[in-house]
Amino acid sequence: xxxxxxxxxxxxxxxxxxxxxxxxxxxxxxxxxxxxxxxxxxxxxxxxxxxxxxxxxxxxxxxxxxxxxxxxxxxxxxxxxxxxxxxxxxxxxxxxxxxxxxxxxxxxxxxxxxxxxxxxxxxxxxxxxxxxxxxxxxxxxxxxxxxxxxxxxxxxxxxxxxxxxxxxxxxxxxxxx
Numbered sequence: 001x002x003x004x005x006x007x008x009x010x011x012x013x014x015x016x017x018x019x020x021x022x023x024x025x026x027x028x029x030x031x032x033x034x035x036x037x038x039x040x041x042x043x044x045x046x047x048x049x050x051x052x053x054x055x056x057x058x059x060x061x062x063x064x065x066x067x068x069x070x071x072x073x074x075x076x077x078x079x080x081x082x083x084x085x086x087x088x089x090x091x092x093x094x095x096x097x098x099x100x101x102x103x104x105x106x107x108x109x110x111x112x113x114x115x116x117x118x119x120x121x122x123x124x125x126x127x128x129x130x131x132x133x134x135x136x137x138x139x140x141x142x143x144x145x146x147x148x149x150x151x152x153x154x155x156x157x158x159x160x161x162x163x164x165x166x167x168x169x170x171x172x173x174x175x176x177x
Contacts (some may be wrong), residue, residue, distance in 0.1 A: 033080075034090035036110070041074050044119060045088035047144060050100050051123045053092045054140035063089070065129035069122045104147040116148045120158045128165040135167055 033041065038162065048069060052062040070081040073168065091099065123144060127137035138159075145155035159166075 008143070018093040018111050020038060025136060037074075039106070040110055041070070041076070042082055042087070043103050043110065044074060044122075045070055045084045046091060046103045047107055048122060048126050049085070049088035049092040050096075050104070050144070051137055052126050053089070053096065053142050054136045055134055058089055058093075061157060062126050065126045069125060073118060073122065101147060104144055114149070120145055120148070120150070120155070124159065124162040124165075128162060131165070132167050133162060133165045138166055138168075152160075 004121075007145065021096070045066065048066045049058065051177075052058040052066060066085045066088070067078075067081050070076060070079060070084050074084070076084065107119065111119070120141065123141045124133065127133040133141075142155060143158070145158070150158070
């Protein structure tokens with residue numbers, strides 16, 4: 001059974017297909033964290049990976065951004081952050097569409113409003129890691145914001161600092177002074 005399924009209490013799977021030995025080894029290391037912290041971390045990292053994978057590819061720059069954010073916001077060591085990010089990336093690729101809403105809803109239930117706002121900021125940071133927030137990434141973040149309980153106006157206000165990174169605005173002609 002996957003790390004996220006154990007953390008979130010999902011039904012057990014009878015087969016272990018699709019789960020690599022690496023994921024099991026990483027999951028075993030993170031299971032030493034206290035349950036509430038592990039759940040929060042798993043959901044946080046998964047939602048970051050969800051945005052990174054919105055174009056069906058997680059780049060090295062997005063991975064580096066996720067590592068830095070997980071370390072900073074979860075207070076983990078470099079090794080713990082790397083383990084969490086690898087699990088999240090693997091699970092996002094493996095379970096993607098079927099788990100996206102469930103995990104995001106779980107994060108909403110176990111986090112404060114401030115933590116959800118911080119997560120949205122982190123999602124934009126991951127999406128902008130390569131210098132541009134693609135339309136697919138922006139749309140995925142908007143969907144996540146809604147799932148986290150933010151009104152459209154609130155989500156747009158949280159997006160405002162990232163406006164210059166949005167691909168639709170980068171394509172506009174620059175005004176000359």
